[in-house]
Amino acid sequence: MTVVSKRLGGGPESLQPPSQPVTDLNGAYPLPFDARGISRYYQEDPDIFISVNAIASTVCGRGYEIAGDEDHPLFPPSALLSRFEGWTPEGTFMDTLRQVVIDLNLLGNGYIEIARDPDDRPNALWWAPATDLRKLRDDRGYLQLSGSRTVEFNPYTPSAEARRQRRKSGTWRNGAHEILHLKLPNPNSRHYGLPPAYTVAKDVLADAACKDSNIAMFQNGLCPDYAVLVRGGTLSEETARMVREYLQEAHKGPNKHHGFLVLEAAGNAGGTAPEIELVPIQGRMTDMQWNKFRQLNTESKVRRSACR
Secondary structure (H helix, E strand, C coil): CCCCCCCCCCCCCCCCCCCCCECCCCCECCECCCHHHHHHHHHHCHHHHHHHHHHHHHHHHCCCCCCCCCCCCCCCHHHHHHHHHCCCCCCCHHHHHHHHHHHHHHHCEEEEEEEECCCCCEEEEEEECCCCEEEEHHHCCEEEEECCEEEEEEECCCCHHHHHHHHHHCCCCCCCCEEEEEECCCCCCCCCCCCHHHHHHHHHHHHHHHHHHHHHHHHHCCCCCEEEEEECEEECHHHHHHHHHHHHHHCCCCCCCCCCCCCCEEECCCCCCCEEEEEECCCCCCHHHHHHHHHHHHHHHHHHHHCC
16 A cells, blocks of 8 residues: 655644654654654754755765676666666655655654565655654554554565564564665664754754844834933823834834934923933844854754764
């Protein structure tokens, strides 16, 4: 039974840090991290996107070759090469492998789905999304979660004798495809690899918070660096209303930041002329500090994503 091997959409509405383990049904080992939450890093953070794609392009850009005996009666290397490319119905073999490598370097786990022909020989390969795969307990194979559907897979078993023993012992699901599981080292789990992006969750969130703050400043068009100070008088109710409307509506948006506001104040009974002053508010993080903070976040993300 062929399973749809496509990256599924969905996930949390906003970028969230990996937190509580995800609990799965049907006797599968739970993931010790939020796979869909981490996958959003790839979609929303350009540094993670570029780093992961650069690694995948470097690995898969080197190509491959098939070596062996040209006198093999069934599959000499020259014939096996074209047969090998024909095993990936959703694209070239390198396209399929690239998807697996992206998952491996983002989520710490990569999965290849393998089908066999009636003679028990491999004849097709697919990329299986790492966000959907879980390892079944008791070494029975893998489970794919696709919405409300679940599909079971056998573990990849290249030895024909080992497959016969599994069928004999009842641990082999007849008709199910196999899953070849690639994973990065994880000292805390025997079942799943460690996602490199997991280690930069705080840097990703901090950088996203900086971007959101800057976007909010442009959209709101406020001037949080200063306060209006009136001496020797008071603002009239009409002027105060105009200031509120100006800051809340007329000054919002990147095209309205250069608007000019005239303030009027009524003097006190003593006849003293009122003074209006813009007083800077100290202690706010400057643009240069924001830039340095974002630079540190970016360096941390790229450094940790590339070192493995």
